[in-house]
Amino acid sequence: xxxxxxxxxxxxxxxxxxxxxxxxxxxxxxxxxxxxxxxxxxxxxxxxxxxxxxxxxxxxxxxxxxxxxxxxxxxxxxxxxxxxxxxxxxxxxxxxxxxxxxxxxxxxxxxxxxxxxxxxxxxxxxxxxxxxxxxxxxxxxxxxxxxxxxxxxxxxxxxxxxxxxxxxxxxxxxxxxxxxxxxxxxxxxxxxxxxxxxxxxxxxxxxxxxxxxxxxxxxxxxxxxxxxxxxxxxxxxxxxxxxxxxxxxxxxxxxxxxxxxxxxxxxxxxxxxxxxxxxxxxxxxxxxxxxxxxxxxxxxxxxxxxxxxxxxxxxxxxxxxxxxxxxxxxxxxxxxxxxxxxxxxxxxxxxxxxxxxxxxxxxxxxxxxxxxxxxxxxxxxx
Amino acid sequence: xxxxxxxxxxxxxxxxxxxxxxxxxxxxxxxxxxxxxxxxxxxxxxxxxxxxxxxxxxxxxxxxxxxxxxxxxxxxxxxxxxxxxxxxxxxxxxxxxxxxxxxxxxxxxxxxxxxxxxxxxxxxxxxxxxxxxxxxxxxxxxxxxxxxxxxxxxxxxxxxxxxxxxxxxxxxxxxxxxxxxxxxxxxxxxxxxxxxxxxxxxxxxxxxxxxxxxxxxxxxxxxxxxxxxxxxxxxxxxxxxxxxxxxxxxxxxxxxxxxxxxxxxxxxxxxxxxxxxxxxxxxxxxxxxxxxxxxxxxxxxxxxxxxxxxxxxxxxxxxxxxxxxxxxxxxxxxxxxxxxxxxxxxxxxxxxxxxxxxxxxxxxxxxxxxxxxxxxxxxxxx
Ligand SMILES: CC(C)[C@H](C(=O)O)[C@@H](O)C(=O)O
Ligand SMILES: CC(C)[C@H](C(=O)O)[C@@H](O)C(=O)O
Numbered sequence: 125x126x127x128x129x130x131x132x133x134x135x136x137x138x139x140x141x142x143x144x145x146x147x148x149x150x151x152x153x154x155x156x157x158x159x160x161x162x163x164x165x166x167x168x169x170x171x172x173x174x175x176x177x178x179x180x181x182x183x184x185x186x187x188x189x190x191x192x193x194x195x196x197x198x199x200x201x202x203x204x205x206x207x208x209x210x211x212x213x214x215x216x217x218x219x220x221x222x223x224x225x226x227x228x229x230x231x232x233x234x235x236x237x238x239x240x241x242x243x244x245x246x247x248x249x250x251x252x253x254x255x256x257x258x259x260x261x262x263x264x265x266x267x268x269x270x271x272x273x274x275x276x277x278x279x280x281x282x283x284x285x286x287x288x289x290x291x292x293x294x295x296x297x298x299x300x301x302x303x304x305x306x307x308x309x310x311x312x313x314x315x316x317x318x319x320x321x322x323x324x325x326x327x328x329x330x331x332x333x334x335x336x337x338x339x340x341x342x343x344x345x346x347x348x349x350x351x352x353x354x355x356x357x358x359x360x361x362x363x364x365x366x367x368x369x370x371x372x373x374x375x376x377x378x379x380x381x382x383x384x385x386x387x388x389x390x391x392x393x394x395x396x397x398x399x400x401x402x403x404x405x406x407x408x409x410x411x412x413x414x415x416x417x418x419x420x421x422x423x424x425x426x427x428x429x430x431x432x433x434x435x436x437x438x439x440x441x442x443x444x445x446x447x448x449x450x451x452x453x454x455x456x457x458x459x460x461x462x463x464x465x466x467x468x469x470x471x472x473x474x475x476x477x478x479x480x481x482x483x484x485x486x487x488x489x490x491x492x493x494x495x496x497x498x499x500x501x502x503x504x505x506x
Numbered sequence: 507x508x509x510x511x512x513x514x515x516x517x518x519x520x521x522x523x524x525x526x527x528x529x530x531x532x533x534x535x536x537x538x539x540x541x542x543x544x545x546x547x548x549x550x551x552x553x554x555x556x557x558x559x560x561x562x563x564x565x566x567x568x569x570x571x572x573x574x575x576x577x578x579x580x581x582x583x584x585x586x587x588x589x590x591x592x593x594x595x596x597x598x599x600x601x602x603x604x605x606x607x608x609x610x611x612x613x614x615x616x617x618x619x620x621x622x623x624x625x626x627x628x629x630x631x632x633x634x635x636x637x638x639x640x641x642x643x644x645x646x647x648x649x650x651x652x653x654x655x656x657x658x659x660x661x662x663x664x665x666x667x668x669x670x671x672x673x674x675x676x677x678x679x680x681x682x683x684x685x686x687x688x689x690x691x692x693x694x695x696x697x698x699x700x701x702x703x704x705x706x707x708x709x710x711x712x713x714x715x716x717x718x719x720x721x722x723x724x725x726x727x728x729x730x731x732x733x734x735x736x737x738x739x740x741x742x743x744x745x746x747x748x749x750x751x752x753x754x755x756x757x758x759x760x761x762x763x764x765x766x767x768x769x770x771x772x773x774x775x776x777x778x779x780x781x782x783x784x785x786x787x788x789x790x791x792x793x794x795x796x797x798x799x800x801x802x803x804x805x806x807x808x809x810x811x812x813x814x815x816x817x818x819x820x821x822x823x824x825x826x827x828x829x830x831x832x833x834x835x836x837x838x839x840x841x842x843x844x845x846x847x848x849x850x851x852x853x854x855x856x857x858x859x860x861x862x863x864x865x866x867x868x869x870x871x872x873x874x875x876x877x878x879x880x881x882x883x884x885x886x887x888x
Contacts, residue, residue: 221726249764251633275730285677287731295667342778344603348657349669375785378760382631382789396724400782403757407764
């Protein structure tokens, strides 16, 4: 008997519960069909509890409760305002999003992985047809950097106020995220080779490689960690002579994401710059409706990883059965993939779910369908 | 006799001297035609002097020399690698770009203004036809924030290294850039009204305004200055009840720049976030070939402002007469506009040059033309 895999399901706010319901239905279907050793527990922790209970948006012992699980499947948190209606403006409810950062920090989920592929059926924002070839993996350092929350406000609220924010980067965390990037580049090249779709990347000295890692910094202005990142990257690249290396400044990277996103393979960036680049990559590969986000702790089996769609809780359409569960289902597929690292049947279920969601997307591009309708259509393909 | 206006022309590196030559020809044509009180001096300071002379890329007394002028017209600095050929990778030569930051700091050019309009003939990267309506002004805080260069590297080069980078924001600099944003919003609304093309922006409480300022922060993660920015913005907005206000997080802002850039009017952002947003706005409105950048000191007449195209020095095509001077000419037009604040004839020359460049762009979209050919075509329209 395979070891039980335990999932904590946290539906969250807004459309979270609706899209999570479809994810759970798919998990049920896959479990019974393939007899998978999966089980899950629901933690209905809507952020409004924040107002009523302990001044937080989760119970005080939330992390202790969650730590017993192998993965956390999160719906959506907070009220970030409507993404698709830029004419309607809401101030983002930043406070209710805090649990995201708490989980990342508390479980040392030091990798944030956001794959970006423009799948058939997904909305294409770029005019260039080559956008169809977008296939990159943005890897965001998720444990330190700009997000250490160090700093303060001196003479707060006066005309003489000074606000500081410290960025702290360690070589250890830099090395581990860069190594993770190189390893992913190799895995991606191997997977492509298996599917017979090799890609080519030129190195500075003209060599051709089948994968690439692009490191992003702003070393011409933020030079302390920019230089450390660059040195760490160059040193480690010697261990990966088969992987092409590339360097971009974050401003140029954003520009090139728009001009030629199909030229990127693996992109490694700091916490904040990765935050920006992954949102940009998400929209270029179809928008928030399809973008998964994985917060991983790859080396400590006692720490659960967390899987969430990149989209927000879309309070304006919550509870109406209108939300598209596609991103949530892609996220669930990615979670199975991860949980199946030592269990091929679980990993296979992840691929099956991914294929079903992708096929559904391709077939129904642009169709107006409700949350449950999409969920059922995907399930029917399993 | 009108007061003399003195311009320091610094062609810089790579394609800089070629595109600057066209700008100077246009200035000559405008001066003689309209008898403008303009004069200029050329400072041929290529960055390679950095290697040969004093270890800098400008003479040691460069700022003293430049300070005597009313404006600096800069070609391009450094070797940032080819923008349009993402298959060819160069490591950006960050060091030779230092004079940019030195001038901004030394002359307290605290506003960086980068208008983004998708003019007829400019390359359109977005699929949506509404991209033609992109018309925003991104205002970047240019004097502090992430660019203060404070920090260091502890245990440098060891596995235990810690790199820090401090972000410092003052309420004074925050207030002045936000006020500048509101003032520009009013000016833009007035200019549009004159041209009979009013735009409408909704406020949170449903009111309709003819202009908007969007403040960008990352207050849910970088909360010290994010909160200060937000408070300063909300306080100042009370003085501008006629201007709609909006708030975006920088990641969402990047996404919305791709999804609906035509919904923005004036955008105010910090030094780093503004750097990223302006590159993105530049590419969405046609790319580096057309994007001007203005580093302004609006309140100290003894401090020259600096005008540069956003593009780099493109060393791969330097010296071949291939570089497109369009961005440089738009930059020159913007400089005349600025220098003509108290001299209507100079401002009119700026508009004349802008119109000539825009007309040339619209008529010759996509045509293969050399640097001098484009320069002459524009001059022939003056
Ligand atoms: C909600 C916010 C703090 C978060 C982040 O900045 O990491 C979000 O933007 C994300 O990308 O997951
Ligand atoms: C060259 C570099 C330091 C500069 C900046 O970051 O400000 C550039 O990117 C710009 O936008 O003018």
